[in-house]
Amino acid sequence: MLSEIYKYRDLLSMLILRDIRIRYKQAAMGFLWAIFMPAVAILAGILIKKAMSVVSGQPMDLKSVVSISVKVLPWTFFISSIRFAVQALVGNSSLVTKIYFPRAVLPLAAILACFFDFGISVVVLTILLFIIKIGLSVNLLWVPLILLFLILFTVGLGLILSAANLFFRDVKYVVEIILMFGIFFVPVFFDSSMFGKWETFVLLNPMGSLLESVNQAVVLRQMPDLGWLAYAGACSIVVFFLGMAVFQRNEPYFAENI
Numbered sequence: 081m082l083s084e085i086y087k088y089r090d091l092l093s094m095l096i097l098r099d100i101r102i103r104y105k106q107a108a109m110g111f112l113w114a115i116f117m118p119a120v121a122i123l124a125g126i127l128i129k130k131a132m133s134v135v136s137g138q139p140m141d142l143k144s145v146v147s148i149s150v151k152v153l154p155w156t157f158f159i160s161s162i163r164f165a166v167q168a169l170v171g172n173s174s175l176v177t178k179i180y181f182p183r184a185v186l187p188l189a190a191i192l193a194c195f196f197d198f199g200i201s202v203v204v205l206t207i208l209l210f211i212i213k214i215g216l217s218v219n220l221l222w223v224p225l226i227l228l229f230l231i232l233f234t235v236g237l238g239l240i241l242s243a244a245n246l247f248f249r250d251v252k253y254v255v256e257i258i259l260m261f262g263i264f265f266v267p268v269f270f271d272s273s274m275f276g277k278w279e280t281f282v283l284l285n286p287m288g289s290l291l292e293s294v295n296q297a298v299v300l301r302q303m304p305d306l307g308w309l310a311y312a313g314a315c316s317i318v319v320f321f322l323g324m325a326v327f328q329r330n331e332p333y334f335a336e337n338i
Contacts, residue, residue: 081324084182091181095189099164100196117160118201121152125269146214147299149205151268151291154227157198158234158287159259164190165238166255169246173338183331184324187242191235209298217301226293226309233286233316236323243330246338267291283308286315 085092125148165187169176172186245251263269266288272279282288289312293304 081328088181088185092185092189096192099189099193115204118152118156122149128269147295150298151295153201154230155268157194161191161194161234166241166245166252168242176338177335184327187238191238219297219303222297222304226290229313229316230290232320236319239323239327243327286312
């Protein structure tokens with residue numbers, strides 16, 4: 081499948097550009113939408129932190145705000161990628177039924193288009209971190225590896241769900257509900273340590289481990305927990321190859337079932 085996708089890399093590039101243009105065409109805010117959505121999530125997290133600080137009587141520190149900002153961006157990328165990937169095959173039914181190409185480029189293009197939005201948000205956040213003088217650290221070198229695991233996990237899950245949604249159209253509704261409430265089960269607005277004895281269960285979710293690793297490398301300026309990072313990496317790789325296997329096995333039946 082990877083070799084097929086590489087052969088059709090020009091088509092993949094065109095689909096990515098198409099998805100980006102469609103998303104921002106006739107949008108009054110244009111590319112500012114890539115900043116607006118994470119900003120709303122960050123604001124919601126700050127309000128939650130403020131409410132907790134008022135109840136506990138402890139002041140809300142700057143580090144907790146920065147932590148929310150850093151973890152919201154990969155989480156927003158993940159949920160937006162899954163939402164678009166789930167609909168990628170059904171939404172392009174005319175292409176699926178009429179011409180041959182590796183169908184995996186459709187969910188992959190949707191995910192990479194979301195990564196473009198993620199890149200814009202990261203640039204803006206990086207500028208803000210420099211303004212508020214969050215220092216650099218050698219542990220930032222861990223960030224590319226963490227992002228690689230995040231992409232592999234997202235692509236693998238996106239392939240599985242896009243294929244499942246083609247055969248069972250209610251999959252998109254189930255996914256939407258899970259994503260809506262998922263933020264309460266991953267350490268985005270909270271640190272995993274706040275869950276106490278339930279911390280292990282939170283980190284068993286690969287997204288939880290990846291978000292905590294990002295926070296440790298960027299905000300806390302320390303080496304990520306290598307045990308949990310290795311666990312998240314292994315899960316990401318397994319999900320990626322599982323997604324390719326499931327997608328490739330069911331691809332011959334797409335046209336007749338869409």
